[in-house]
Every structure is written in structure tokens, then in C-alpha cells.
Amino acid sequence: MRCADQGAVLATVLLTAILCGPVTAGLFDWGWREDFEDVGRWKAEVSWLSNADVDATLETTEGIAHFVVPTPGRGMKWRCHLRPVTHADTPFLIVTYRARGLRTDFGEYFIYVDDEGKREARPLLLRHLVPDNQWHTVAVNLSSVVQGESFRAMAIQVQAAKGAGAELWVKDIWLAESVPAGVEEINAVARSPVRPDVYLPLNGEAATRWTARTGWLSNATTDSAVAKAGRADRLCVSQAGRGMKWSWFFEDEVVLTGHRFLSMRYRATRSVPRSDYALCILAEANADGRDYAPAIMPNDLRHDGRWHTVTVPIDDLARRFPRIRGVAAQVQAGANDASLEITSIGFLSAVPMVPAADLLGDVGTARRMAGFQAIALxxxxxxxxxxxxxxxxxxxxxxxxxxxxxxxxxxxxxxxxxxxxxxxxxxxxxxxxxxxxxxxxxxxxxxxxxxxxxxxxxxxxxxxxxxxxxxxxxxxxxxxxxxxxxxxxxxxxxxxxxxxxxxxxxxxxxxxxxxxxxxxxxxxxxxxxxxxxxxxxxxxxxxxxxxxxWLGLAVRPLKPARDESLVRRTGDVLRIMTPLATCNLSLTPFPRIRELRNDAVGDELFGPDHAAAYLYTPRANGAAIAPRSFRLAECRTNGDRAVLTYAAEAPIGVRFQLDVSVTDTGEMALGGRLTNASASPLELALDGPSVGPVRLGNELTETCYLYPGAGCSIGSRPVVRRDRFGGRFPLQFMAGFNPVTNSGLYLRTEGQREMRDYALSKDDNGLTFGIAYPRAAVVPPGGEFATVRTIVGFSNGDWHAAFDAYTRWLQTWYRPSSKRKQWFREVFNFRQRFLHSYDPLYDPATGTYRLERALSEADTHFGGIEYLHLFDWGNVPRIGRVYGRIGDHSPFDEYLSGGVKAFRRAIQGVQDAGVPVGLYIEGYLLQEKGRLGQAHGREWQIVTQRGDPLYWQDSTEMMVCSGIPDWQNVQAETYAARVRELGVDGMYLDQFGFANSGKDCWSQTHGHPRPSYTVESEFELSRQVRDGIDASKPDVALYSEETPCDVNSQNQDGSFTYHMRHCRGTRPWVPLHMPRFAIPSFKTFEILVCDRPMGGWTEGVKWTFFNGEGIWLEGRADEWFRPETLAAIRKCHAILRAHRDAFTSDRPRPLVPTLAPGIFANCFPIEGKVVYTLYNARHRTYRGPALSIMARKGVRCRDLWRGSETTPRAGKEKRLELEVGLQARDVGALMVTW
Structure with missing residues (x-):
């Protein structure tokens, strides 16, 4: 049965549907339309005008909106939030209106659309209207005024003339493909004469047309081909995860002017929608210096191995590039042997018709087959x-x-x-x-x-x-x-x-x-x-x-194959024997794995055709050193350890040392060192180890993996992942496992703040793990470049072995720099609000704060909040975001009435209501217009690899290097001062946690390595901020934008995170945020979408609940969330809060065994109670046994999701089984007490 909320939503949907009634015309008419059935969506924006008429009204009668501004000389603007409205196919905005008393003698807008462009998009102005109390219909071409491909809000302005009030009636606003007959087009631009359709000649040999361009993309394949396949040109990429671009320059230019559409008939097989274009046009450089432009995007294609025709508008392209010299096509391979076949490319005046045969695909003639029966419709x-x-x-x-x-x-x-x-x-x-x-x-x-x-x-x-x-x-x-x-x-x-x-x-x-x-x-x-x-x-x-x-993920222990570990050399082979496995290393010319075997289950991880890869790749002065350049100089063994030393004299003098040992826990430990044996400094780096490709068991489809990066990849399909240690990969392990043959292999590291990447891939050859070190170091003679200690472990067919090994090691050193806050861990609805926008909480006209409105709104729509986060409090007009940093402007000087004391009183009012309050401060951005920016901005600013100072996109905010000691001091003092002054409960470090390459600094004057590594610099800055806050007020939470790597998380209490959003792209078996379970005292809040409406994505809300996390809530509740989404938030929040004792457990367990494949469960245990969150990854309703629990005296079970008691039934081995009913792709929750 459906839960109550789902049923209510479905009932609402059904009320709007005519399930079997009379024919309704126009159901497939396309084009956005505002019919004003619900004028409550249009909000009066009093703060947008200096002459706002507070008596202005808006109402509707029979679908006609009636805007009234009764006071002469005054005006009003009404705003309506919209789902993104694209206008490429329907570029003409049509408005039917009647007006009287309207002021039309100046250039203010009548209609404004929010396209997030650099300039205000005002397609219709007040002077375009005729206030004669008669009906008029006008049209305007949006493509001439709108920069973005869509708009997400619209505003209408009414200004009353001096002598009388104004009235405006609007019957319809809609988008159309062309201007209807008899309708006036405002600012009409003469169209170029329509040219005859032009199709590019695809006859003859394909290879003579298309030229591979390996330098045009960073992941170019080494194995591409162009061939003729029937009538089609076939562009091929053989390697999964790689791509290729091909150019075709014409003998004669093609004139785009006069053509409206580009059409291509194609078949895309085993490719993926990735990168910057599928087809682009090539031309002489235009006034902007661009000589190409994307025409067909990868997402415009259907990568399903079937023939399709894609048609895109090219009006804008034709304006920018009246003539073109050629086209370029791109293929990004999602699997081996990907291809793009093209039978036609045409420049057309109208969208072409698609033959039904193309629409339906391969149509066969049905044979009479028993068991099939048609349903009459x-x-x-x-x-x-x-x-x-x-x-x-x-x-x-x-x-x-x-x-x-x-x-x-x-x-x-x-x-x-x-x-x-x-x-x-x-x-x-x-x-x-x-x-x-x-x-x-x-x-x-x-x-x-x-x-x-x-x-x-x-x-x-x-x-x-x-x-x-x-x-x-x-x-x-x-x-x-x-x-x-x-x-x-x-x-x-x-x-x-x-x-x-x-x-x-x-x-x-x-x-x-x-x-x-x-x-x-x-x-x-x-x-x-x-x-x-x-x-x-x-x-x-x-x-x-x-x-x-679905594979069953039952846990089956392994019996060790031997009691003792041994490392022994025999000729050219070094044999490493652990209790569970054997690894044979070939020693010459350079170490590589020859054999890898899980002895406990007899699983040969390398097949007979395995081509062993070298364990490490040394680099000197930017180039890889060939393995044949080395010779084995020494091999020392001692029981369970060996040290191998290799020397290379030509073309460059280096030594490589590999330390191999078996640990006390039965794992294989590896450590590599590259020493400068020359007389001059060398730029050295060392990648490795690389292990694989391996097959766990005989069936490749059963070789599974867990990669705990952003959008945790857990599954068995082909995958390519590589991420830097930081927010994209915050933990230090990855695992392969086969639950059928009960065999597993994992790789983990024991590092701190060293720059490194973690890589995992699965293709037709198997699964490969690797560690890479992208930042080389200038090493003096005798100096060395060392990798972090890396562990290769063998296990049963359960990835938890890797997780447990990692967390055991983590516990040996992980120490938060400040005691974690229980109150912060119990926050589940985290609300971000603004003082100056999005239903502002500060009224500049009266100088009063209205923070309490955030609480009443949250109670109504979200079921309450536990934290109020204020975003734009630090803004100063005409300057920007400065936050009153030490030595800079302060919003309390002139902008926020009543200064610090008034703001503190407002904050205290929220705190008195039981809701903690926190403040936003930028971690990296410094306003160039401010005092600090003018005094130190250029000195502190991040320098890119090209030598350019780094700014936030399209702004005057400078990106500051977080490794600058003076900046670290300014930030630490600022945070401490705001805590002292305002008595807040939490402080936020924006942009911290990602530690991504976009913040690498290449400055030669900052004193850090080039490039800098933000894991290192963010650790130091956050530590200083943490210390300053603690000295100002106890029990204040510090949080960042993304979950930082394990080392850096010690300085914070929590963070926002985008892991559930990333799961949409990685599409794992089950949405999982591994840091939440590895470091449970570190609080996380999922940002499902940032600075955009959450709309109807209730599944994301439920994914967050499944992980027992908090959720970050932004935007007007009545505009940015659909009713079903709000219902899901309320339901999840109620359970999380009611059982916050369990959801703040220090012993949560991700993905405990279940009784049904495809049904996943997380476990949150405390003394005498366990809460399980469940997720049905299947695409059908599931009803049946889900969990097996220990039979105890007094056991009781309650279905928290349905709100009902459930009775366990007797299971095997004196255990009890719990049954559930879960909708497709839905969640549930069970509580067991005793």
C-alpha cells in the first residue's frame, strides 16, 4: 500500500486528469504559457521600487489578470517564479493586454525575465504599450534580448501616470515558434531571405573527409578510426573512457545565413553524453576571436544504438558565423568500440519530418506467438x-x-x-x-x-x-x-x-x-x-x-589458507604470502605483479592472458622513465619484508626503492621512494601502486566495486573514476568484491596531507586500482620523492572488510581539534535564509529584522528547523560581501540599522525560540572594492598556471590563496570577532572542503610549493579559525561547503555536501555517503541543488533520509518546493528528530546484510534500540522479508515509515525476520527495541 503522503499526492494528480473523457484538443501543443489561473504565484515586490504603491492589487477574473496601481505617480512590480522556460524552439514572446492610466514615457520595463545573464533582460518596455483601454497583442523576439537559453522568473511592472491610477489587464503571455498573423512585432528585425536547404556531401570515402584531432581534447584515444558503413560515415573510439574529435573542412564555404535549423541523422552506439559538443561548426574567427561554436550538444543525442534525427535551431549561430568552413564531430566512449554513424547533415529552413520507420526503429513482421494478446484501446x-x-x-x-x-x-x-x-x-x-x-x-x-x-x-x-x-x-x-x-x-x-x-x-x-x-x-x-x-x-x-x-550481498567469513606470512625471493620472482593470499612479483626489469591469488577461496585474480602492468611509474622532469632504464641493484628479504633497490643511470640518474611487507593484520604494505642520484636537482614524481586489471571470480559481471568518492560508485558496470584526495575523495580506501565467489581485494593508504589521486576503473579486462601523484617536487641531489604507505588487502566477497580496515587505522590517529557538538549532530533541517533577498528577513525601510518569520515558515512547510543560517548579512552596498573583516568595511557601520546590538537582539530572539543561528562568511573570496582587497588583494590572490590572477566568475571578488599566513590570521580574527559580538552558535567557511584543483595556486612569491595543495592550506586556516572561535565562545559549530578529507575534517564539526546530487550522475546501486558512516561525529547536510529550486525531487530527499543525514533547505518554500517534496521533507524530518538518539549513534553501519537482493539497509544502533533505514533499489514494489535480527527477550518492532507495529516472524538459526513493504525506488524505516 502507498504511504499516506504518496496517496495524497497521487490523488491530487488524479484530480487534474481526465482519465477517460472526451477528446481534448491541443494536448501536444508546445510552448510555455502563463494563463493567470493562479495569480497567487505573482508576488508584489515592494522593495524593488522607490515609488512602490502599497495599495496595488492583483486579481484574476476568468483567466484575465487585472493589475491595479491606484495612486497616481506610483508603481508596482510583480514577480513570478517559473520552472526553467526554454525559448530556442519558441523564440517569440506574445502578450495580449489592455491598459489605461499607464505611464509610458520612459524606458522602464513592462516585462522582465530572469535569464541570469550579465545584463537585465527586458523584452518589453512600458513605452511599447498603448494605454487606450483597448485590447492589443504584441510580439517580441526573445533571442534578441535574452542571453541565457532559458529563464526562471518573470516580472511585470505597472507605473501610474501622474494624473490618475493605472490599470492593466493581461489575457495571455505565451511563447510561439513564429509571430501570429496580424500581430505587431516590437523591434522587428528583417530576416535574411530563406535559402534552399543544403546537405553536406557524405558520398565517397569517409576517411578522406574526417581528420582525427588528438590535440583537441584531454582524453584523446590512441585507437580511433573512420570508415564507411553502408551509407553512413562511422567515427569510432575503441577505448572506454576515451574520446576523439574529427574535423571536416569543406572545399567551399557554406552560408549559414538564411538557414534556421541544423539536422543530423545519426546512430550513437556505446557512447556517452560527455564533453563540450557532439557536432560543432568551424569558421573564420569572428569579432569575439572564436573560430568554432558547438551546434549539437552531447545531451541532444540519444546514445542507444538506434537511428535518430536530431534538429537544432541555428539562428544565433548564423548571426555569429554567417559562413562556415567546416564541422567537427566528437565521440566519447562509455564502453569499448563506441561509434557515431552519420548519414546526413543538413542546414534547413524548417524542422524536417521524421519517417515513422525511424521513429519506431527496427520494425519486423510479427509471427503468431502463443501467449501474446493485444488489449483493445x-x-x-x-x-x-x-x-x-x-x-x-x-x-x-x-x-x-x-x-x-x-x-x-x-x-x-x-x-x-x-x-x-x-x-x-x-x-x-x-x-x-x-x-x-x-x-x-x-x-x-x-x-x-x-x-x-x-x-x-x-x-x-x-x-x-x-x-x-x-x-x-x-x-x-x-x-x-x-x-x-x-x-x-x-x-x-x-x-x-x-x-x-x-x-x-x-x-x-x-x-x-x-x-x-x-x-x-x-x-x-x-x-x-x-x-x-x-x-x-x-x-x-x-x-x-x-x-x-541483483546480487545477494551476504557476509561469509573466510578461513585463512595459512597461519604464517612470508616474503621470499626465488630467482626473478618475489613471493608475498599472507594468511589469505599470494602475490608473485616479477623483479626485472622493474617490479610488476605476475600472479595474484586469493588462496582462501582459490580465486586466480589474473587470467591466463593477463599482461602484467608495472606497479609504479617514475617520472623525471615531466617525462616517464622507461622501466628498461632500471636494473635491480639489491634485494634484501627478512621474513615478512623485502626491500628492492633499482638504479637507473641513463638517460637520468635516479634510484627507486620498493619496500614490501606483510602487516600484523595480514595485509600487503607497499612503499615507493624515488631518489635523485644525479649531481643536479631533478623534478621527480612517482605514481603507484597500480594493481590490475583483476577479475574476482570467473564472471566479469560479478566483479563489483566500491569507490567512496563523490557520488559513491558501488556497482558492477563499467566505470572510470579518478579524483584528488579532498572533497571529491575524502576517505582513503577503495574495494573490489565478488559476493558470489566470496573473493575480495582492496587498496587503502595511510597518508595525511600529501597531494594524490585515487583511481578505479572497470572495463572488459577487469578492475584496476591506482594511486597517482600529480604534483612533482624539485628534489636536490640525494633527496627523494616518497609515496604514502599503501596497503593491498584480500578479503571475502564483502567490501566492508576494506571499510573496517580503514576505520580501524583511522581511529589510531583521528582526533577532532574541538569536541564535537551533540546539539549540532541533532540538526536535520538546516535552513538557509537571506536578509536582503528571497523573501528577505530585513526591512531596510524601517531598519527592522524579521528573523522570526523564518521559524513560522519552517514550521508550516518543513515541519520545523533546528538551525537558521544567515547568508547575506555581510553585504555592504556598492562594495560587496566583506563581513566586517578585520581591516575592512562593516555592514554595521551604515547599512544594517542599529548596528551590532540590533542584529544580536534579532539573533537572540531566534535562539530564545530554541533554534541556533549561524553566519555565512566566504572562505576564499575577497572583494576587490573593499579596503582589504585594495590593500592586499593582488598580493594574496591565487595565481593560475598561466600566471593570471584568479577571480570569481564575472565578478570583482578575488580568489585568495588559503596558504597566505596573513589571510589566515585575518580570517581567524574575523570569525572570532563575529562570534564574540553576535553570540552565534555556528560559523561557515564557504568553498572549503572541496580542495579541488581549481584553487591551486602557482604563485612564485607566496612561499608554498607550486602548485599549492589546498588540503594543506585549508587544514592550517581552518585550524586557526577553529582555535579563534573556541577562545571566543564554547560549543560553536564550524562547517564548510563540502565534506573535507578525513585529515581536514578534524578541524570542523560538519559540512554541507553534494554527494547525493553526484549520485544522480554516477548512478550507483544505492545512494551512499560513506564519510557519514566512517566519521559519524562529523555532521553532514545534503545540498540536493544549490541556488535553484528543489522542485519535485522527492527521491533526493529520501536518499538523504536513507543515509540518516541532515538536509540543506534554500529558497521560498511556496515557490522552490513542490507539495510532494515538502511532504517528504516533513515526514523524513519527523522520524529523524523523533529518533535522533539513534541517528547520532557513534556506531552506524552502512549496508548491513538484507534478506532480499536489491533491498538495502543502513543500521543506526544504540543501547537497547536499533533504527534501520531501508532503500528499495528495485523498480517494482517489494513486499517480503528484509532483515534478520537476533532473537531477544522482549523484542518489539515498529515500522516508522508507515507508523505501525510489525510482528517479526521466526527465521533460521533462532533469528527473527522482519518483513517490509517498499514502493519502487522508495525508502522505509524500522525500529527494533528490546
Missing amino acids: AGQGRVPLQDALEAMRVADWSAREDVALSDIPFVLPGADAVLPGTGLVERAAATVSVGRTCSQIFLLTLAALRGGEEEVYRREGRLTEIREVDRFRISLRYTDGTTEGCFPWNVTQETFALSDGAQVLCVFADPTRTVDRLTLTDNSDGAGYVVVAVTCRAGPRVIKDPDDT
Whole structure:
């Protein structure tokens, strides 16, 4: 059964849908439209005007908005927050209005759109209007005034003339592809004459057209090819994780002027949507100095191995580049043998029609197959198929009764059919009556995806696919009254996702029960669906349920193969024998692993064709030293240890030493040193060790991995990860495991603040681990470059062995510099608010603070908050963000009325209500306009590798090097002073924690290595800030923007983090934030989306709950969050707060064993109580046993998610089993007490 909140949301959606009613015209009409049905979305912005009329009103009658400014000479602006509105396909803004008493004699805007451009986008001005009390319709081309590809807010301004009040009626505002007949276009620009369509000649040999450009991208493959494949040019990249760009320069220039669209017919196979373009145009340099521009983006393509036609507007390209000299194409390989095949590239005046054959893909003739039965759809829908076909520009559709798509038989209706479906601009549902007992239901579905993607899912770009059960789901209702939900399997694309176009969707049903009906729920703007045909399968399933392939992750201990460890040399082989495994190293010419075997289970990790890679790669003066340059000079062994020394004299004099030993815990320890044996300084570096590729067990699909970086990668599919030690990779281990053969291998390090990268990859050859050291050091004669101690461990088929080994080592040295705050650990709703924007909490007109409004809003919408974080308190007009730093301007001098005392009183009022308060301060940015910036900015500023001073993008804020001692002192004194003055409970270090390469400093005068490493400098600065805060007031929390690496986290109490957001990109088995479990006293708050609306991503809220973390909440609650998202936040918050004793446990355990593959559980134990959070990674409802617990006297179990008691049932070996009911891709929570 659905939880109460989900049911309420679904009921709301269903109320808006006409499931089986009369035909509704225009369901597939596309183009954003504001119909003013809910004028409550338009907020009066009194603070935006100096002459605001507080008596201004806005109301609506029969869909016509009526704006009134009653006071002569005054005005008002109303703002409406919008889902990102793209305008590339519909560039004309059309407005129908009537006005009287309006002031139109000056250049202020009538309509403003927030496109986040550098200049204010004002498509219509007040002077464009005619205040004659008559209806007018005007149009304006947005492409001439809007810089961004979308806008996310709109404002309307009304200014009353001096003699009377003003009234404005607006009937409609909408976007259109062209200017309707009879409508006046404001500032119309004469269009270039339409030119005949031009198609590039793709006849002849492909290799003579396309030239590989290895220098055009950083991950260029060494194995690319161009060939002819039938009529297509085929561009190939053989190596997964690599890419290639090819250029094609024409014999004669092509004129773009007069063409509106670029169209390409293509097939992309095993490629991924990555990098800067799929196709770009090449030209002579224009006035901006650019000689190329992306035309088709990687996300515009569908990488599914099927033929498609992509069409993009090129009006803007044609303006910037009237003529082009060529094109360039790019392929980024997601797997080996990736390719892009192209049959046509055309510059056109109109969007071309797509043949139905291309839309449907490989169409076969259905054979009569027993067990399949078509469901008649007549009378079940409201969507005219012809409307959908026209909207998707599909030609040559015809009815057929013998079609096979993806080997599934269907009966295709004619274009005049009216079918179940949902429209493009509605959130609705459609129902299909089934009345069959079946194992599978196949739906041939047309999906039209239009407009911009929601910003919570992707910052820029168009809506190209839907993977979230939040946005699309199908539910089955059986005749016995039970229901189950799912996200359908896309048979056509072999994935759980929906894309634009035709696809066969599969819903797996219970073959023992009769399906009464099927309901498709569309909860996304910009998506429309038509169910064209439905076929039921009554016999055995012909498509295997991917959710049945989940590997069981049971823990099975290993019995050691031997009691003693040994390191012994025999000829050219050094044998390292641990209790569990054997590793044989070839010694010449340079050490490399010859054999690797888990003796406890008899698992040979290297196959017979394994080409052993060298363990280390030494570098000198920027170049790798060839292994053949070395000779083994000495090998000393002593029981469980060996020291190997290699000498290289030509072309450069260095010595390499490898220390190999077996640790007390039975692991293999490695340490490498590269010594300068020459007479001159050398720039030295040493990468390694590199271990692999290995196969755990015989089946590559069973070789799994855990990489605890940002968006923790846990799974078994091909992957390429490499991240710097810091916010992207904050812990020091990674693991491979095979739960079937019970074999595992892991790599961990025992380092501190040394710059290094961690790499893990899986391809057709197996799994590879590696450590790299990107920063070389200038080493004097006799000096050395040393790697950190690196441990290679063997285990059972459970990655927890690596996690436990790492955390045991962590506990030997990890000591927070300040006692962790229990109150801070109990914060779960972390609210960011602003004094000066986004429903501001400070009124500059009266000089009063309204912080209490943040609490009442949070109680209503979020179920309360435990922390109020104030963002923009440190702003000074005409200067910027300065925070009253020591020696700089202060917002309390003139800007914030009442100074420090008034602000402190306002803060105290919130604290008295039981909510702690904290302040934002920038960790890196220094305002160039401020006193400190003018006095020391250039001296302290980060210098890039090119020698340029670094600024925040498009601003006057300077990025300061965090390794500058004077800057460290300024920051420490500033934080301490603000704590003393304002009595706050927490302080924030913005941008700290990432420690990314973008903050590397190459200054020659700062005194640090080149480049600097921000893990080192952030550690020192945060330590000083921490000490200053502690000296000012006890029990004050310090937190940063991202979870720092383990070493640096000692100086803080917690951080924001983007790990759940990164999981959207990495798509792990289960969303997991490993630092939260490795260092549980360090508090984390997930930022699901920053400075953008969270919209309807309830799944992200639930992922956060699954990890037992806090959530960071920003933006107006009534605008930035959908009702279902707010409901999820309230529900999760209530459970987290009610059981904060468990969720602040010092012994949380990630991914404990469960009884069902694909059902994951985290454990939060305290004395006498355990709370389990559960996650159903399957795409169907799961009902059944989930957990096995110890049978104890007085055991009680409660389902916290459903709010009901549950009775354990007897299990095996005197244990108890707990059953759950979990919706697809949903969470749950169980509490066990005794």
C-alpha cells in the first residue's frame, strides 16, 4: 500500500486528469504559457521600487489578470517564479493586454525575465504599450534580448501616470515558434531571405573527409578510426573512457545565413553524453576571436544504438558565423568500440519530418506467438494520435496488425485513433483497462519531451530523459484490490529510462493474479505520452526482469589458507604470502605483479592472458622513465619484508626503492621512494601502486566495486573514476568484491596531507586500482620523492572488510581539534535564509529584522528547523560581501540599522525560540572594492598556471590563496570577532572542503610549493579559525561547503555536501555517503541543488533520509518546493528528530546484510534500540522479508515509515525476520527495541 503522503499526492494528480473523457484538443501543443489561473504565484515586490504603491492589487477574473496601481505617480512590480522556460524552439514572446492610466514615457520595463545573464533582460518596455483601454497583442523576439537559453522568473511592472491610477489587464503571455498573423512585432528585425536547404556531401570515402584531432581534447584515444558503413560515415573510439574529435573542412564555404535549423541523422552506439559538443561548426574567427561554436550538444543525442534525427535551431549561430568552413564531430566512449554513424547533415529552413520507420526503429513482421494478446484501446483515451504525430513531426504513419518491435507483437492503430495518454504541459494520469492474468504487459509508447530540464536534475540543457519515479510511474491494480507500482523497463533502450520518441515499455506483473487496470502517472512538465498499443504476455516471461539479477550481498567469513606470512625471493620472482593470499612479483626489469591469488577461496585474480602492468611509474622532469632504464641493484628479504633497490643511470640518474611487507593484520604494505642520484636537482614524481586489471571470480559481471568518492560508485558496470584526495575523495580506501565467489581485494593508504589521486576503473579486462601523484617536487641531489604507505588487502566477497580496515587505522590517529557538538549532530533541517533577498528577513525601510518569520515558515512547510543560517548579512552596498573583516568595511557601520546590538537582539530572539543561528562568511573570496582587497588583494590572490590572477566568475571578488599566513590570521580574527559580538552558535567557511584543483595556486612569491595543495592550506586556516572561535565562545559549530578529507575534517564539526546530487550522475546501486558512516561525529547536510529550486525531487530527499543525514533547505518554500517534496521533507524530518538518539549513534553501519537482493539497509544502533533505514533499489514494489535480527527477550518492532507495529516472524538459526513493504525506488524505516 502507498504511504499516506504518496496517496495524497497521487490523488491530487488524479484530480487534474481526465482519465477517460472526451477528446481534448491541443494536448501536444508546445510552448510555455502563463494563463493567470493562479495569480497567487505573482508576488508584489515592494522593495524593488522607490515609488512602490502599497495599495496595488492583483486579481484574476476568468483567466484575465487585472493589475491595479491606484495612486497616481506610483508603481508596482510583480514577480513570478517559473520552472526553467526554454525559448530556442519558441523564440517569440506574445502578450495580449489592455491598459489605461499607464505611464509610458520612459524606458522602464513592462516585462522582465530572469535569464541570469550579465545584463537585465527586458523584452518589453512600458513605452511599447498603448494605454487606450483597448485590447492589443504584441510580439517580441526573445533571442534578441535574452542571453541565457532559458529563464526562471518573470516580472511585470505597472507605473501610474501622474494624473490618475493605472490599470492593466493581461489575457495571455505565451511563447510561439513564429509571430501570429496580424500581430505587431516590437523591434522587428528583417530576416535574411530563406535559402534552399543544403546537405553536406557524405558520398565517397569517409576517411578522406574526417581528420582525427588528438590535440583537441584531454582524453584523446590512441585507437580511433573512420570508415564507411553502408551509407553512413562511422567515427569510432575503441577505448572506454576515451574520446576523439574529427574535423571536416569543406572545399567551399557554406552560408549559414538564411538557414534556421541544423539536422543530423545519426546512430550513437556505446557512447556517452560527455564533453563540450557532439557536432560543432568551424569558421573564420569572428569579432569575439572564436573560430568554432558547438551546434549539437552531447545531451541532444540519444546514445542507444538506434537511428535518430536530431534538429537544432541555428539562428544565433548564423548571426555569429554567417559562413562556415567546416564541422567537427566528437565521440566519447562509455564502453569499448563506441561509434557515431552519420548519414546526413543538413542546414534547413524548417524542422524536417521524421519517417515513422525511424521513429519506431527496427520494425519486423510479427509471427503468431502463443501467449501474446493485444488489449483493445478503443474508448479508453483522450489523446488524438494525429496530434502527437504532428507535434513529433512524424510522417508516413499507417495502421498495421502484424508489427513486431523489440520482438514484441503489436497492433498499430491508424493516425485517427484516440488513445490513452497525457499532454505536454499537464501533470496527469491515464488508465488502461487490462482484465488479464499475465506475467508481462508491454506498452508501445510515444514520449514527447520538450523544453528545459528541471534545474534540480541538470543545471543547463533540455529535457532529454526521465529516470525518476517522482516524474513517471506505472501502477497495477489487481482484481483482488491490491496494487503495486513500478518504473517500467525500457525494452527498446535496455534501461530504466524514458526518452523522446517511441519505445517499448515492459511492466512485470504477478502471473498468479488478474490485472484489472494499469495507470500511467505523468508528474512532469514538458513530457507528454501516448500509449499507442498494449500487448499482454500470459506465458513465461520473454524479457527477464533486470531486478531479478541483483546480487545477494551476504557476509561469509573466510578461513585463512595459512597461519604464517612470508616474503621470499626465488630467482626473478618475489613471493608475498599472507594468511589469505599470494602475490608473485616479477623483479626485472622493474617490479610488476605476475600472479595474484586469493588462496582462501582459490580465486586466480589474473587470467591466463593477463599482461602484467608495472606497479609504479617514475617520472623525471615531466617525462616517464622507461622501466628498461632500471636494473635491480639489491634485494634484501627478512621474513615478512623485502626491500628492492633499482638504479637507473641513463638517460637520468635516479634510484627507486620498493619496500614490501606483510602487516600484523595480514595485509600487503607497499612503499615507493624515488631518489635523485644525479649531481643536479631533478623534478621527480612517482605514481603507484597500480594493481590490475583483476577479475574476482570467473564472471566479469560479478566483479563489483566500491569507490567512496563523490557520488559513491558501488556497482558492477563499467566505470572510470579518478579524483584528488579532498572533497571529491575524502576517505582513503577503495574495494573490489565478488559476493558470489566470496573473493575480495582492496587498496587503502595511510597518508595525511600529501597531494594524490585515487583511481578505479572497470572495463572488459577487469578492475584496476591506482594511486597517482600529480604534483612533482624539485628534489636536490640525494633527496627523494616518497609515496604514502599503501596497503593491498584480500578479503571475502564483502567490501566492508576494506571499510573496517580503514576505520580501524583511522581511529589510531583521528582526533577532532574541538569536541564535537551533540546539539549540532541533532540538526536535520538546516535552513538557509537571506536578509536582503528571497523573501528577505530585513526591512531596510524601517531598519527592522524579521528573523522570526523564518521559524513560522519552517514550521508550516518543513515541519520545523533546528538551525537558521544567515547568508547575506555581510553585504555592504556598492562594495560587496566583506563581513566586517578585520581591516575592512562593516555592514554595521551604515547599512544594517542599529548596528551590532540590533542584529544580536534579532539573533537572540531566534535562539530564545530554541533554534541556533549561524553566519555565512566566504572562505576564499575577497572583494576587490573593499579596503582589504585594495590593500592586499593582488598580493594574496591565487595565481593560475598561466600566471593570471584568479577571480570569481564575472565578478570583482578575488580568489585568495588559503596558504597566505596573513589571510589566515585575518580570517581567524574575523570569525572570532563575529562570534564574540553576535553570540552565534555556528560559523561557515564557504568553498572549503572541496580542495579541488581549481584553487591551486602557482604563485612564485607566496612561499608554498607550486602548485599549492589546498588540503594543506585549508587544514592550517581552518585550524586557526577553529582555535579563534573556541577562545571566543564554547560549543560553536564550524562547517564548510563540502565534506573535507578525513585529515581536514578534524578541524570542523560538519559540512554541507553534494554527494547525493553526484549520485544522480554516477548512478550507483544505492545512494551512499560513506564519510557519514566512517566519521559519524562529523555532521553532514545534503545540498540536493544549490541556488535553484528543489522542485519535485522527492527521491533526493529520501536518499538523504536513507543515509540518516541532515538536509540543506534554500529558497521560498511556496515557490522552490513542490507539495510532494515538502511532504517528504516533513515526514523524513519527523522520524529523524523523533529518533535522533539513534541517528547520532557513534556506531552506524552502512549496508548491513538484507534478506532480499536489491533491498538495502543502513543500521543506526544504540543501547537497547536499533533504527534501520531501508532503500528499495528495485523498480517494482517489494513486499517480503528484509532483515534478520537476533532473537531477544522482549523484542518489539515498529515500522516508522508507515507508523505501525510489525510482528517479526521466526527465521533460521533462532533469528527473527522482519518483513517490509517498499514502493519502487522508495525508502522505509524500522525500529527494533528490546
